Amino acid sequence: MTQTRTPLSTPSRLTASLALLALLSGCGSAGLSTGTDAPQGEVPAEYSDWFGWRPEANISGDDWQQINRAQEFIEQGRHDEAIERLEPLMARHIPPAFYEMAKLHDDGLGVERDPAEAARLYGRAIETPSAIRGQASLKLAELYLAGDGVERNERLAFHLLDQALKEGVERAEPILADLLAEGGEQIGPDPERAQRLYEQAAQRGDANALEALAEAHGPNGWRETAPERAMDYAKRLEAVLEDQAAGGDTGAMRRLAGLYTADGLLGDQPEQRQAWLVRAAEAGDEDALGHAGTALLRGGDPQQGMALLEEAAERGDVDAMTRLGQALLDPDLGPTRPAEAKRWLEDAVEAGSVDARVILGAALIEEARERAAPMGLDGSGDDPATTLAANALSTPPEVRRGIALLEEGAEQDDPLALAHLGSLYLDDALVPSQPWLAVDYLERGHELGHPWATQQLGAAYLAGRGVPADGRRAEALLREAAEQGQEGALRLLGDAYLEGEVVPFHPTRGEALLEQAAEAGDTAAMTSLGEAYLSGPLEEQPQRGHALLEQAARQGDAYAMVVLGRAYREGSGVPRDLDEATRWLTRAREAGHASADDAMVGVNRDRGALGDINALIEAAEAGHPGAMADLGRAFLNGEGVQANPEAARAWLERAANAGHTGARAEVGEMLLESDPQRGMTLLQGAADAGHAGARLALGRALLLGEHVEADAERGLDYLRPAAEGGNPHAARLLGQAYLEGNGVEADPARAREWLDVAVESGDLSSRANLGRILLRGEEGMPEDIERGRELLHDAAEAGHPGAQATLGREYLRGERLERDTRQGADYLLQAARQGHSSARLALAEAYLEANGLESANREQALLWLEEVMEADSDMALETLHELISDDIAAAR
Structure with missing residues (x-):
């Protein structure tokens, strides 16, 4: 920091006399403003010594020589010698000595920085009037404004700045103007005086004052909006900064670059911004080097931009390391270089960058997703058991590392980290989904203002994932995200209006939102809109729908390919053409869409019905596990071919041996009765891979001892996660276990809880069973005739014979029911x-x-x-x- 030197000569007697005259006339009493300014309260009594009049300090020529010598030592970095010079002077209460010592503590020169001690010494320096009273008042005011080492006190800072001005310290003008422009907690606004102070500073070419005046007269400023006047101040600021930049001031160069940003005073001028950042970098400003690199990346010269970022990163610029790592992962900037990107991001992480943690964590997660998708490990589609979420222990190290980095970012309240974690835990692709945890992350990200977190939170309220479904809340969140530029939010809300489930059905609104999202380039919105034009609920527009779907498909939207395939299969909006259906569905399958295989099965069934079962057989014989499984199911169900249980089992066995987890689960269930050992082995393998149906079948068999030796505790271990996830069959089995004390201690209350879960999930058997128990007060549960009758009635109306039989007997007996x-x-x-x-x-x-x-x-x-x-x-x-x-x- 530049030191303010006290003059080498003693202040003249004329200056002292004028100061005394001013004090005697009352102009300087208590540092108060003139009567034309808004009153800001009296000086607090405990600080009156800083402002009250008293004779000026008696400082001899020898004293000034000692002070000047101390200043020379400070400039030379000889702080200990400077302190030795200042301490005897402080012992004699010489104000400039207190001032110089205060600056050492304020700046941490020769001593550990101690703003509290600096404030005390500044206070001692201004108790007795001297030539440095104004400078010391300014320094002390800055500490009180910042709450640095002292409790923030705007009123005291106001009086100190007022006093500094009266002592002729012009640098106090823009600082006091900042305080008065819009006021604060303790100081009322005084825009008139603030304007005068800024104008005075601006006349001297003060860049901060010119900037403040330009903003004051701009949009949302604290003075009347005057665009021409605001531009005049901005142009004057530009001229001042250019003069400073011409002298080599790199800070001025960077400020000039800031004038040309999108929200800068001179508007978005990328070339000008880039030019000044490059000049600052060339002049040796290491921070500017990284900013210049970023500007070049955005300005269309990524190669030069990366070169500058790399140079800045080599010099230890952590932000440059982070931006370089991010740029090397961006395919829009050229061929990606993941290994190099990770190296720079790891260096930035090591240096403490939160941004680097989030970028690297997200990159590791995305890389794992991309690897998983071609392997069918995306947690969806016909083969969910192959998901990596099957077992937390199978989570790859890079995914665990990515999660750890994102969680570190979340601990620092980084909104993007929170949004990424929310996305991860809503999906089953890489880890078991935890919707409640996901929503917690997303709520925090939303509160911090991240639009993607807001969009995902809105989607969670739409789907009822992690929170109860709430159309109004979902609509509000999605609209907020859309206003922040999230095209996906427009699409989600548009889809919701067309579905009319959680939010009211409103096709006109839905169509308008999807059109808006599609125009913004959202391919999924193009697909939704195209599908709605082909198959409803919008008014049929086959040509428009087909055009939108082809546009989305050309841009790589795999679901658009699936919709086109289905349309050609069904002849919906286009002539029926199974060859075209096959072409589009093949492309969708190659793009990794989970439903492409299912859709292709439909095409193959149609071909089979037309006598061309060879299409499916060819794919199966070529070794495609999904096709083998599909062919086995076709033979099993007689869909497209004559039912043939032996052929069905043979193809499903081949699919299972080829690693198709769904087939393993199906064959395992088939074999439980005839070959329970092999059946259990297959089910065990599918369950370990996360196949929900296999886990349920295995849990049931072990719990009930069906075809295998009963192991109730192990069975419950398989069933409990499924039940907690809302599976009605698992919940029913758990409830029955608690009723009977099978594998757990009998507990009617817990049984009621799990049976209620099964009931709410739509399980008719649980509805009938719980209804009977409550109606009759059986199994240790208290009688609840009304609830029991209600459950039985619902189950009976849905066709459950047990509920019908129970109600029939009760109505005939007339004991519990009329x-x-x-x-x-x-x-x-x-x-x-x-x-x-x-x-x-x-x-x-x-x-x-x-x-x-x-x-x-x-x-x-x-x-x-x-x-x-x-x-x-x-x-x-x-x-x-x-x-x-x-x-x-x-x-x-």
């Missing part, structure tokens, strides 16, 4: 029609009881019932219905 013989008989008949044995028996018993034949042979009654049921005559069944209900009613 007797309704007709409805009871109706439910029993519905259950009996579906072959429910106890319903059939209950019908027979009801008939016998209604006719006073309780002791009659039940087998005869069942035979009678069987004849009626086998007759499949609606009239006979209705007659039976009326007979039973009427007889029971009469008997009652």
Whole structure:
């Protein structure tokens, strides 16, 4: 920092006399402003010694020589000798000595920086008037404004700056003007005085004052908006900075570059900005070297830009290392060089760069995703078991490293790191998805203002992932993200309006948003809009839809290829053409889209139905595991070919041996009864690879001992993650285990929790089972007739025979539910029609009881019932219905 030298000569008696006259006349009392300025409060009493009048310090010529000598030592870096000169003078209360010592503590020269001690010494320096009172007041004001070593105090800083001005320190003008322009917590605004102060400083060519005046008269400024006046100040600032730059001031060169940014005072002028940054770099400004490199990257000369960034990075510029690493990963700037990029980013990480941590972490995650996609490890499609998320222990080291770096960035509240972590934990591609954790990251990223985090959070509220679905919240978030430039948010909200599930159905709005996103280049929006024009819900526009889909497909959108393939298969908006369908679906499969294989199966089925099963057979015989599995399923289900269980099993076996996890799971289930050991081995392998169906089948077999030796605890280990993920079948099995104490201690409350999960997930068996238990107060659960009836009714209406049978018996008995013989008989008949044995028996018993034949042979009654049921005559069944209900009613 440049030191302010006290004059080598003693202040003249004339100067001292004038100062005394001014003080006696009241102009300097307490440092108060003139009466035309807004009052800002009195000087706090405890600081009155800094402002009150007293005789000027008696400083001799010898004292000044000692002070000047100390200043020379400071300039030469001989700080200890300077301190030795200053301490005796301080002991004699010589103000300039306190001032020079304060600056040493303020700047950390010769001593450890101590702003609190500097503030104390500045205060001592201004207690007695002297030639340095104004400079010391300015320095002390800056500490109080910054809260540096002292508690921030705007009012005290105001009076100190006022005093500095009265002492003739012009440098205080723009600082005081900054304080008064819009006011603060303790100081009211005084724009008139601020304008005068800035104008005075501007007249002397003060760059800060000119910049402040240009901003004041610009948009959202604190003075009246006057574009011409603002531009005049900006041009004057440009001239001042150019003069300083001509003298080699690199700081001025960088400020000039800042004038030409998009939000700069002179508007976006990339060439000018780049030129000044390059000049600053050439003049030796190492920080400017990196900024110049960045400007060249954006300005169309990436090769030169990278050269400058590399030079800056070699000199230790951490930001340059970070920007260079990022540039080397960007395909838009030329061939990528990942290894070199990682080296620079690792160096920046080592130097403490949070940005580098986030960029490197995201790059490692993306690299792993790209490697996983061609292998079918993207956690989606027909073969989910091959996902890397199958087992946390299988997470590759580079993914673990990427996560660690992103989490370090998140700890520093980096919004992009939070957005990346949210994306990672919403997806099953590389790690098991954890939607609640993802939403926590995204909420933090949104609060910090990152538009991508806001978009993903909106999408989570749309899908109900990690949070309950909330259309209003989703809509607000997506609109906010769209306003911040996220085209994907426009598409997500447009899609939601067309679906009409979480937000109200509004095709006009949806179409407008998708059009906007498509025009901005969002290929997924082109695809959504094209699909909507082909197959609804928008008004059919086949030509427009086809054109949008082809545009998106040409730009690499794999789902657009899938939609085109389906359209050609179905003849939707285009002539039906299975060859074109195959071409587009093949391209989609090559691009790695998860649903391409499924769509191709449909094409192959159509070819098979037309006598061309060879298309699917050829792919299977060529060794494609997915095609083998598809052909096996086709033979199994008789889809496109004649059903052939042996051929089905043979092709599924081949697919399983080729590593197709879905096929392993299917063959494993097939073999549980005939070859349980091999079946369990296949299921185990598929489950270890993360196949949800295999884990469920394995858990069920082990829990219930179906075809294998029971191992309830191990079975529950497989079922619990699936149940926690909302799988209704797993939740039902867990609930049953807690009911029966199978593998766990019997716990009706926990059983109720898991059965409720299964019910909410749509499991009819759980609905019927829990309804029966609550209605009757069984299995240790308290009776809840109303809830039980509600659950049973819902299950029965959905066609569950057990629920129908239970309700039928309860309505006939009239013990827990109000007797309704007709409805009871109706439910029993519905259950009996579906072959429910106890319903059939209950019908027979009801008939016998209604006719006073309780002791009659039940087998005869069942035979009678069987004849009626086998007759499949609606009239006979209705007659039976009326007979039973009427007889029971009469008997009652």
